[in-house]
Amino acid sequence: MAELIVQARWLVTGVQDRHTPIGIDDGAVLSRDGTIVATGLLDEMKRLAPTATVKTYPDHVMLPGFVNSHHHVGMTPLQLGSPDYALELWFAGRMPARRIDLYLDTLYSAFEMIASGVTTVQHIHGWMPGGYDAIHGAATKVLDAYRSIGMRASYCYAVREQNRLVYEDDETFCAKLPSPLGEELSAYLKAQAMPFSDFLKLFDQLTAENQGQRLTRIQLAPANLHWCSDESLVALHEKATAANVPMHMHLLETAYQKEYARRRTGKTAVRHLHDLGVLSPRMTLGHSVWMTQEDVDIAAQTGTCICHNCSSNFRLRSGIAPLNAFEKKGMTVGMGLDEAGINDDRDMLQELRLVLRAHRVPGMDDDDVPSCPQVLKMATESGAKTTAFGETIGKLEAGRGFDAVLLNWKTATYPFQDPDIPMLDAVMQRAKTNAVDAVFIDGEVVYADGRFTNIDRDAVLNEIADVLAKPRTPDEISRRNLGRAVFPHVKAFYDGYIGDGPVQPFYRQSSSV
Template sequence: MSELIVQARWVVTGIRDRFTPEVIDDGAVLSRDGVIIASGTLEDMQKLAPTAEVRKYPDHAMLPGFVNSHHHVGMTPLQLGSPDHALELWFASRMPARRLDLTLDTLYSAFEMIASGITTVQHIHGWMPGGYDAIHGAASKVLGAYRSLGMRASYCYAVREQNRLVYEADEAFCARLPADLGEMLGKYLKAQAMPFDDFLKLFDQLSAENAGQDLTRIQLAPANLHWCTDEGLQALDAKSKAAGVPMHMHLLETIYQKEYARRRTGKTALRHLHDLGVLGPHMTLGHGVWLNEEDIDIVADTGTCICHNCSSNFRLRSGLAPLNRWEAKGITVGMGLDEAGINDDRDMLSELRLALRVHREPGMDEADVPTCAQVVKMATEAGAMTTAFGATIGRLDAGRLFDAVLINWTKATYPYQDPDIPMLDALVQRAKTGAVDAVFINGERVYEDGRFTKVDREAVLAEIADTLGKPRSEDELARHALGHAVFPYVKKFYEGYLPEAEPTPFYANSARI
């Protein structure tokens, strides 16, 4: 039995409401075998466990570990040659991306996440060629990489049944192209196809293999409405409920997806999911930028969760999600970094500030815009509820798993911070990754003073540099040519796709007249 007491100048156990963090001054947390037993003063914790190891951080704030509720890959698309196009063009621009061993790729972004205080990630995997065995092997590598680093991961493999490149059937789009190009693209898309039953088989196999693991859990992911049939969505929902695991589904990321749903169903994408009966607290909607007012009411009434991917929405021209309206309806909203944050990395502290600031719509009532406590809650206990770990993480309360980040106050606020500004507000507004001095996951110290305790970061980065420094393989050269050849046809597909009516935004941030 391993007992640990971690003491800090402040312990933020959680968020009471959007204005009020729950803070213990000169506090401490006692954990046993990775589970929190109690929190309070150091003296009280030592009375409960007089022989426990004690680690002191006298100039630090201890917060619950952050949760990145929406993540896909390690090396960013920009690093691998894909500019920040609009989402629908971006998929084509990513076809030429280099291949990298998935252990290295996963570790790359995991290093960045942990260094910014992220202790749990929702890893939504997908877009893999090669059939069932190859995909199972890839999933196993991703899961193994997180475990080797000591990071918590909620893993799902995204189910895509159709429309793999544009918002129509693969065969129909390939038929639009010159014959030789259509044939090449058809083979490329077919290599990513997998029978629907194999997606369920993969979930079952990974779940069985994951039994007894502390750091990883398996859930489900219908990729998006345009990628799934109605029958597939209902089958995944039934599987989710039977297995007691959540689902994470991209939805209404762009205005083009909104129009696709209208053409396919004659109603909004959200109303269609509601009519299919697949919404509820077990479902998280990734992005949700183009939800309308009725949609938001349905999300709130069904208890469905949303993951806000602020940086991604900006980078891919997807739009500004109505976060303030979600908050007003009491919707559970997590925080996701998606492919990469605003600085092309996985920096949750930066993402907190971005979400805090971009939703400051004109007006004077502070109740109408995000607060520091609110965005911290999004990145901790609310985000936890979008993963398979649920209420076992996200707060520093007794009975929860001990995942915590220690932020150095002096590093964050030097040379001065006026005490009129509440501690948590100052940290959210000012702390950068260099102020993250230590990270605990499952009661283990996995990061301290810029070093990882389980994996040699510099060796991993050197191996990545060596691998990607070599010339492209024949397969990579072929995909490079294919992606560039297909790109203009993808762009042409969406010409005239949108209705002429101008959308009416939730936030009036500027006006022509």
């Protein structure tokens, strides 16, 4: 048995409440074959395992590894030519994207995530052309990349059956376009179609192939309300329940999606899902920016989880999710970097600070705004609950996987940090990626001193650079032309989609009167 003891100046094992981290000064973690056996002082751990390998980090803070609870791609849309349009326009704006091998693409974002302390990712795959075999092959490449680098991944292939470009039936929208544009777009959208039964088949096949894997797990993902029929949502819920796996679903990311739900169901999206019987702790709703107070109440009562994607919501003009309302209801809220963070990368340390700052509403009561322990819990224990790993990770306590990030206190706080500021507050508000000295996943060092132990980052980046330095392929040129041609029609579709009725925001950040 491989036994390992890792000791740091400060060990934070988890969060007791929104004001109180759980910590041990000069604490150590004892793990055996990747699973935590005990935590305590170094001498105690040595007595429990006298022959264990010992690693000491005398100037460091050890935190549970971060969980990126909502992720899609490696190379960012901006890198591949898509400006930060509003979400509904962004889908058309992404049509010209360059193609890159998915194994390399996945490694690209895994490098960034791990280097900022992320040890587990919720990878929501999809939006691909090709039949079943091509999609299965693509999923396998994504999973192989995470296994190769040594990162945990909860993988799902998002179910999309309809309304692939706008909030209207594909053929109805295409029929409105001038010829031959309508025919070209129809063919493009049909290439992404897959029978619903094949989505379930893919889940079953990937689940069977994943047997025995420690780092990867498979779950389900209804992509969004407008992309799925009611019958499929119910079927996916039944499948997830039978297989004992969670689901992750985009919902109410934008005001347009809120209006779509009203037009389709005559009620809110959350009320509709509740009436279908698909809300429970097994379901995570990604974004949830445009919930009503009733929606928040329903989600809380059913134990439904939320994934907060703060950077994405800012970048795509989606709005600000009512995180403070979620917190007051005691909801399980994870944190996702989505396509990319505010700096067009996957920097979870930066995202922690963004979430901490974005919801600081006017007032004097600290309980009204996010706290450092609260945000840390979102990025660790709560995020873990939204994945197929659940309570097997997310805290540094006995029985869970040993996933941890070691942050160099001196690097984070140089030249000075007054000790009156709580340690966790100081490190969360000041640490940048250059302070990440080591990352452990499943008891293995996967990143140390700026280098990855399993993969040559420079070789991968050079290969990506060589591929994308080549001219666009005929297919890429064709998609670029199609995307540019259809873009104004997509924009026109949403003219007047949302009415000018009264609104009552959750936050009162400023006033015009």
